[in-house]
Amino acid sequence: MSGTVTLDPGSLREAFSHVPSGVVAVCAEVDGERVGMAASTFVPVSLDPPLVAFCVQNTSSTWPKLAGLARIGISVLGEVHDTAARVLAAKTGDRFEGLTTETSDGGAVFVGGASVWLDTTVSEQVPAGDHAVVLLKINEVRVQPDVEPIVFHRSTFRWLQA
Numbered sequence: 001m002s003g004t005v006t007l008d009p010g011s012l013r014e015a016f017s018h019v020p021s022g023v024v025a026v027c028a029e030v031d032g033e034r035v036g037m038a039a040s041t042f043v044p045v046s047l048d049p050p051l052v053a054f055c056v057q058n059t060s061s062t063w064p065k066l067a068g069l070a071r072i073g074i075s076v077l078g079e080v081h082d083t084a085a086r087v088l089a090a091k092t093g094d095r096f097e098g099l100t101t102e103t104s105d106g107g108a109v110f111v112g113g114a115s116v117w118l119d120t121t122v123s124e125q126v127p128a129g130d131h132a133v134v135l136l137k138i139n140e141v142r143v144q145p146d147v148e149p150i151v152f153h154r155s156t157f158r159w160l161q162a
Contacts, residue, residue, distance in 0.1 A: 022149050023085050024054065025075040027101070027109035030065050034096050034109050037062040038088035041131075042074070050138035052118060055131040063134075067122060072136065073108035076116040078147040084111065085150065106139075115147035 027036030100112030
């Protein structure tokens with residue numbers, strides 16, 4: 001097979017970058033403060049029961065703050081969120097700088113202008129190499145049908161075009 005490379009982290013990262021994926025913000029309020037992160041490994045899982053999943057690095061310092069909460073907001077980021085996705089993915093600084101958010105009574109935090117808001121609860125975490133697969137039960141959903149999603153592909157953010 002032409003183009004075959006070794007299975008080292010760099011070549012795998014390159015190969016995985018060719019798979020387009022949606023980008024979500026995973027956010028909640030923790031002790032009165034908004035805590036959040038970006039994930040580009042989000043996937044719908046099941047209609048009955050309603051489940052979604054994303055993957056998180058085992059080295060994440062943000063996920064342990066969110067993992068035990070009763071409610072976590074998932075915002076499917078829209079076309080206007082390329083900067084927001086970078087800020088939410090940053091290791092330092094205010095991850096909510098320039099973002100409008102809404103917090104539910106249960107503490108889930110949602111990003112304004114997103115195409116979908118999912119109020120979720122962690123159902124299960126499955127170890128998967130250097131990541132964990134986080135399975136989330138959907139409690140509530142809100143859809144903004146006029147907002148187009150942003151897509152992460154080949155290490156950059158892209159927009160869908162009709």
